[in-house]
Amino acid sequence: MDRVLVAYVLFAALAVIVTHRYVKHRSIQHIRGPPSPSWLYGHSVSQSLDAQVGDADFARIKEYGTAWRVKGCLGQDILYLADAKALQHVFHKSGYHYPKPVESRQLTRQITGEGILRAEGPEHARHRKIMNPAFTAAQLRSFIPVFRRSAVKLSEKWKDALKSKLSDSERVVNVLSWLARTTLDVIGESAFDYDCGALDDAENEVMAAYHNMFTDSFLFPSKVTMLFRYMWKFIPGPILRFVDYLPTRESTRFRRTLKVINRLAEDLIAEKTQACLAGKAENKRDILSILVKANASEDPRTRLANHEMVAQMSTFLLAGHETTASSVTWLLWELAKHQEWQSKLREEISCIRDRVTARGDADFSVADYDAMSHMVATMKESLRFHPIVHTLVRVAERDDIIPLSKPVVSATGELVSEIPISSGQYISASICGYNRLEEVWGDDANEFNPARFLESKEGQVTVGVFANLMTFSGGLRGCIGWRFSILEMQVILAELLENFEFSIPDDKPEIQRLPAGLMVPMVKNKMQLGTQMPLKITPVGGLE
Numbered sequence: 406m407d408r409v410l411v412a413y414v415l416f417a418a419l420a421v422i423v424t425h426r427y428v429k430h431r432s433i434q435h436i437r438g439p440p441s442p443s444w445l446y447g448h449s450v451s452q453s454l455d456a457q458v459g460d461a462d463f464a465r466i467k468e469y470g471t472a473w474r475v476k477g478c479l480g481q482d483i484l485y486l487a488d489a490k491a492l493q494h495v496f497h498k499s500g501y502h503y504p505k506p507v508e509s510r511q512l513t514r515q516i517t518g519e520g521i522l523r524a525e526g527p528e529h530a531r532h533r534k535i536m537n538p539a540f541t542a543a544q545l546r547s548f549i550p551v552f553r554r555s556a557v558k559l560s561e562k563w564k565d566a567l568k569s570k571l572s573d574s575e576r577v578v579n580v581l582s583w584l585a586r587t588t589l590d591v592i593g594e595s596a597f598d599y600d601c602g603a604l605d606d607a608e609n610e611v612m613a614a615y616h617n618m619f620t621d622s623f624l625f626p627s628k629v630t631m632l633f634r635y636m637w638k639f640i641p642g643p644i645l646r647f648v649d650y651l652p653t654r655e656s657t658r659f660r661r662t663l664k665v666i667n668r669l670a671e672d673l674i675a676e677k678t679q680a681c682l683a684g685k686a687e688n689k690r691d692i693l694s695i696l697v698k699a700n701a702s703e704d705p706r707t708r709l710a711n712h713e714m715v716a717q718m719s720t721f722l723l724a725g726h727e728t729t730a731s732s733v734t735w736l737l738w739e740l741a742k743h744q745e746w747q748s749k750l751r752e753e754i755s756c757i758r759d760r761v762t763a764r765g766d767a768d769f770s771v772a773d774y775d776a777m778s779h780m781v782a783t784m785k786e787s788l789r790f791h792p793i794v795h796t797l798v799r800v801a802e803r804d805d806i807i808p809l810s811k812p813v814v815s816a817t818g819e820l821v822s823e824i825p826i827s828s829g830q831y832i833s834a835s836i837c838g839y840n841r842l843e844e845v846w847g848d849d850a851n852e853f854n855p856a857r858f859l860e861s862k863e864g865q866v867t868v869g870v871f872a873n874l875m876t877f878s879g880g881l882r883g884c885i886g887w888r889f890s891i892l893e894m895q896v897i898l899a900e901l902l903e904n905f906e907f908s909i910p911d912d913k914p915e916i917q918r919l920p921a922g923l924m925v926p927m928v929k930n931k932m933q934l935g936t937q938m939p940l941k942i943t944p945v946g947g948l949e
């Protein structure tokens with residue numbers, strides 16, 4: 406039965422594709438790109454097996470320039486862009502005319518429900534308007550004690566563990582897993598005023614629901630999965646929803662996760678709504694209380710429905726914990742390799758600590774964290790070097806012309822400084838590619854060098870929300886949580902670097918950047934152990 410259905414869907418899709426190609430008028434055939442290894446799968450298989458995320462894009466930029474053509478399934482042409490002006494056009498200047506394609510929206514719905522990440526156009530604007538009050542500077546400042554509590558707790562857990570671990574090999578910890586537990590506790594408390602308890606219990610329900618979710622569902626998809634996802638664009642929306650219930654690897658995993666998260670979110674929303682109605686939520690600063698209040702004061706026609714509020718919460722839990730944890734993880738790895746920068750950062754933190762003590766304060770303020778200029782520069786450099794969302798996919802809603810900052814050479818040898826495209830054209834924004842462009846970041850763009858961010862950057866085309874990187878994306882769909890994440894990273898890093906030294910373990914594990922939805926670290930030949938970043942930690946000042 407399943408096979409007959411798949412054959413039917415394949416046939417119908419083929420008919421639509423052929424017709425669509427036939428009437429398509431703006432071809433991007435003149436844009437150069439690597440030869441396709443297979444008509445059926447294009448480059449999808451090789452890309453999903455990337456040993457190091459980004460390497461294929463870096464090589465293509467060298468060969469073809471900052472715009473190139475890659476083949477998807479069934480001969481689909483995908484336009485890859487790393488060019489600053491092109492990205493500015495797509496993400497900043499085109500409003501909602503480059504929505505997310507059906508495949509991304511379907512997967513996002515399965516992971517988070519009908520929340521902001523999936524919404525488009527006026528629906529997205531409505532979500533964003535109600536969520537914005539939860540991300541003001543004043544609101545974020547109020548989260549500092551929450552960030553600090555979890556960072557200090559992590560630090561204490563490590564100190565306790567180290568007391569009994571005296572050999573070098575025993576002092577190696579998987580920093581990614583510890584940081585994911587830390588950031589989950591942070592987002593639980595700041596978003597819901599709820600203690601996820603992840604640092605106290607690695608097996609707790611919420612942590613277990615998310616554990617390895619990206620690798621279980623996105624890493625190394627099968628060829629059938631790739632073809633199946635490609636077909637989604639030809640399936641009417643109401644029918645596509647049935648994908649949620651299929652017994653596939655990813656759908657099963659998403660259902661399991663969302664069931665746990667939705668139950669928790671529903672209980673908490675009911676609790677907060679009651680508190681709000683009873684006038685008991687005035688002093689509450691958590692994101693959910695703010696959303697409930699903002700939603701209550703909205704015109705009923707523009708309010709978020711209950712299922713959208715639930716989806717918002719699963720979005721925060723998901724978008725707000727592994728992202729920051731992974732980014733801090735990559736940064737600590739770089740510091741373990743660049744000991745000179747690590748020492749510099751520690752000296753800087755110590756200097757500011759003296760200033761804080763001299764003025765009689767117990768802890769750093771936002772201004773103190775911002776005064777740690779080497780730390781901020783290192784964060785920018787690490788986010789540039791390791792963008793955990795390495796690619797963003799969009800589809801043109803109408804015919805358009807995409808401008809380029811730097812012309813590319815066409816297949817017939819002409820210089821192309823703008824690319825006409827048809828509605829329906831798939832665009833892949835190479836975030837990792839843009840973040841490494843020599844014309845934007847300098848000749849040493851492929852080296853880790855935080856010093857580049859100590860100098861002011863002038864004349865760049867505006868692209869991203871933070872340090873002009875594409876790491877948090879940009880424009881009206883840029884990451885709403887970027888300031889939250891930056892402040893959280895500052896607090897965690899200051900705490901950890903003040904208390905621990907990080908170094909590469911003696912067996913020098915080879916770290917791979919793998920494409921599992923997010924860019925995840927794994928150790929070569931130890932993939933069965935899941936995502937990990939083993940680093941050796943030593944208390945500052947040595948072991949007691």
Ligand code: HEM
Nearest residue numbers: 521522724725728729732794876877878882884885886890
């Ligand atoms: C280093 C950490 C983070 C990175 C690299 C990151 C990156 C991104 C990127 C690239 C997008 C655009 C996604 C797309 O267009 O499909 C995005 C959107 C989003 N992020 Fe983040 N993010 C981070 C942390 C956070 C945190 C801490 C939160 C919440 C507290 C958050 C909440 C969101 C939300 C709600 C969206 C959807 C925004 C919209 O569509 O309007 N993110 N993020």
